[in-house]
Structure formats: structure tokens, C-alpha cells
Amino acid sequence: MGVYWAIGIRSFRRFSTYRIATASGAFTNTVFGFILCGVYLSLWQARPGLGGYDTADALTFVWLQQGLLMPIGLFGASTTVELGERVRSGAIAVDLYRPTQLLLWWLSMDLGRAMFQLLARGGAPLLVGALVFDLKFPADPQRWPAIALGIVLGILVSFGFRYLVALSGFWLTDSRGTEYLALWLSLFFSGMVMPLVVFPGWFGEFARATPWAATMQVPIDIWLGRNPGGTGAALLFQLGWCVVLLLIGQLLTLLATRKVVIAGG
């Protein structure tokens, strides 16, 4: 296990070297936070209690979303994008020489990245938002461990999906189409466009059951205390997707390795 810890630490350090990118990213998140707040304020003024959120819930959602966007990797993350490039270029063969598990290697890389971005970019927008608006913070100290767990599971689910997209390059000549589709699915169903609670009927049910809901909507609802089935059920929902996606990921890794080793790439 020591090696994966070492990789995670190095990945954290690697991302910490991009200081200007980090600062400008946090600034962008903050600007977008204000824009979205304008939209949501007028929406919730016209339809109070939309999707079971009050105005404070909606505004808190915005600032949590802006802080979690990068750590969870909803726009894709440079780690899994890099993996996709290595698959396309064939450089992935070098990774197979290593006496390490491919999935765990990239998972460690992604967790190192996510932890850095959570610390460096997660808090700043929330802080600015809290200075300007009246936001909700969990009153019950027991909720904090659940929030932390929810965020970690959200990152794992997101990684699980991004990993599959990157591996698709083993079977498709160019996986960039898949990446593009995955990006839009991820942006919409994670609650980036609108909190998923506002979608009514069967579509809302469907949207809240997808793996992307487990990446961001669920952890934010844990923060707000708004999970329909309670916090425990929400965490189990995330854990379920996490296990499913990582198992498929491991299976695809074995198939991909066999394909490279037997068919020659």
C-alpha cells in the first residue's frame, strides 16, 4: 500500500505547483457563483420552495457546487484526461511494465489531485459567498463526518466513471467523442445546470438515480440535510455506485491488459 500513498502524496504536490492556475480557477468559480446566485435568486423568488429548497438552500447549493466542481472533476480532471491520452498514444504500455495495479495507480493520482483542489479551491468560493449571502452551515457537529464521507465517495464515483471513459480508448480508435458525451452527461446529471431536486416526475427520479447524482447532488444535500431518504440512505446510494463503477473499471482493466498483451494494442 505504501506505494499508492507515495503516489497520492506526489500527485498532491504536483498539483500544488500550479499556483497561478489554482488562484485564477478559484477566482473564476467565485465569479460564476455570483452569476448563478443572480439566476437562482430570481427563480426562487418566482417559485418559492422549488424542489423543496428554500432560497438559502439554493444559494448555499451554488457556493458548494463552485467549490466542489474541480475536486470532484465534473469537467473531467487532468489525471484521467492524461490517462486517456496515454491510452490513445500507446504510452500506456510503459505503465504496464510497473509492478503496480493500473486502477489503483490512477486512483491514487486522482485522490491526490482531488485533495489538493478541495483544500485550495473548495473553501475560497464558499468563504466569499458566505460573506455576501446568508448561507446555511450544518448546525449539528455530527453531520461533518457524513459530509466528509459524502464528498470522498462523490470523488470516487466520479473517478470510477472518468476511468471507464479513459479506458474506452482501448476499443475505440478515438475516445474523444466518448469524453465529450461523458462531459455533458456529467455536467447535467451532477446538478451543475440546476439542482436535480427541481426536476419533476419520472425524469427527476431518473436524474437523481444516476451515478452523476452521487458525485455532487448527494454530498450537497447531506450538507443541507435535504436527502429524501435521510443521510444514511444517501451514503449507501453513493457507496453502491462507487463499488459498481470500480468493479467494472477493474474488469475493463483486465480486458484491456489482455487485449494489449494478446492482440498487441
Add this chain to the structure above:
Amino acid sequence: MSVIELSDVSRAFTVRSREGFRRTKREVRAVDGLSFTVEPGEVVGYIGPNGAGKSTTIKMLTGILVPSGGTIRVAGVDPSRNRVQLAKRIGVVFGQRTTLWWDLPLKDSFAVLQKMYGVPPARHRANLATFVELLDLGDLLDVPVRQLSLGQRMRGDIAAALLHDPDIVYLDEPTIGLDVISKARLREFLAQINADRKTTVILTTHDLDDIEALCTRVMVIDHGRQIFDGTLPTLRASQQAPRTLVVDLATSLPPLQVPGATVTKVTGPRQHLTFPPTTSAAPLVAHIAATYPLVDLTVAEPTIESIITQLYTPPEAD
């Protein structure tokens, strides 16, 4: 006991192509009936033109490609079945790719490798100290890899491939793009590691000076088949490559008439004459000195390049 054994190994790839609605499949044999053994501590130059099957062989030796036929044993195991286990006993350097962490100081890459291969800390420190001294890495350890020059990065990559004391290292064009001094330094280091640690080295390269400087044995492969296996002197002797006599005269003259030799090039007062390797140069020199205004002369042995080129191009097409 041999550290590498190949017996009648072949590897075919299926190449699919499409013309209109017709799909055709064609089988290409990248490696065809290859057999050889390598003993521990040997430094083997593995050479051949582009597409000869060198990389395919290396991939099979490291276990990331299974052969279509024949058997391979590396360090006593079947590489493709024991890839992860074997990875701890081999080191690989690709001249055109790096295994180092691009944005981090060099020492971070080494720290991860220590954990990856489970090298005992004391052993790691000793190895690192040796490589830092021999490869002059002292000032580079704290520099992010992206800021290193190509030569510096390659030294880092070579150290990275050797930190876990592998029994075998595969070097795929380790000197590509390096300047003369960096090349010489790298060769010196590799020779020393081989002498001190009895590490088996398989070197693929297009730079035949690498071979001359390092290899006790040369294997030449072309179209997936081995066309030569032996020492450099044997390789030289096996080919009937002509020797060259370079003659400097006092004045420019028309091509000289010398029995047993032919003039191939005239540049002012300098003339190049070739003669068969079986002929002695002495009578030719005596004849020229007696007949023409000779100022200076040298005898040039055939370059290894010219010998290899002769090997690659068969005398007649079949």
C-alpha cells in the same frame, strides 16, 4: 544458466484494411522463428532497421506482449504469465519516453520508485548515492524534471531504471538526441554498472557507436528474423566489405592505375582506392610510392555502418 531463452518465437499481427465495402485481413509476422539465449552479465546490442521486430521482441521479453508461437523464459519465468513479478527484476528505459514525474523534483520520482519496488531503505540510499556520483545528479535532485535538459533527464531515467537492482535492463535507444559528451558519459556509466553488478544489458539502438563502446555481442534482426549473432570482430570478418586506401599526392592527377585496387573517389590531390579485405595493403602502398608523387596515406577499415548496411540489403532479391 541463461537469463534469457527464446526458442522459435514468432509474433504475428492482424492488419485490417478497408477498400470501399471490402474488408481485408492480412497477417504480418513481426517476429518469425527467433531463437537465442543470453547469459547473465552479457551486454548485447540488438540492432536492425526500423520495423525489423526489435520493439516487438522487447515487448515479449518484458511480458506485455505474448508470442504467437514458441517459448520465452526470462529470469526463469514465462514473462507474459508473470509480468508483475518479472517487473521487479527488470529495468526498462525508452529513449523517447520518460517514467519520471514531469512537474516534480527528480528526487520525488526516485522516492516513489523505492516504494514501488519495495527496495529496503538502506539499499535505496546506497544505490542512490552511487548513481548520484556516477551520473553527476547531485545538483539535479531538487530540480523539477520538466526543467532538465534531455541529457540530464536521460541520466535521471537510467538511474530510475536501475534503482531496484534489476538483473536485466532493456535500453531502447538510450542515447537518442544526446550530444557527443552526454553519450560518452552514459556509455561509461553503463559499462561500469555492468562490470560492478553483472547486470545483463539488452541495448537496441541505431547509434552503432553505442554498440562499439559497450557490446560484447551483436544480434542483427531484419524482417523478424535473426541474420547475425556474434562478436563485433566476427561481424566485421563475416562480411567481405572492402578496405579503403586514402592517398594524398603532391598534385592533382587523373585516377591512379594500381593493380589490385580501384579508385572510387578523386578530390583534388586526394584519391580513395578500395581493395578486397583478403589483399595485403603493403604491395599496393609500395607500388603507389614507386610510381606517383606520394605525400601521405592512410588505410581505413570498413565502418560498422557499412557492414550493417550490407547485411540489411541482401545480395539478390528472392
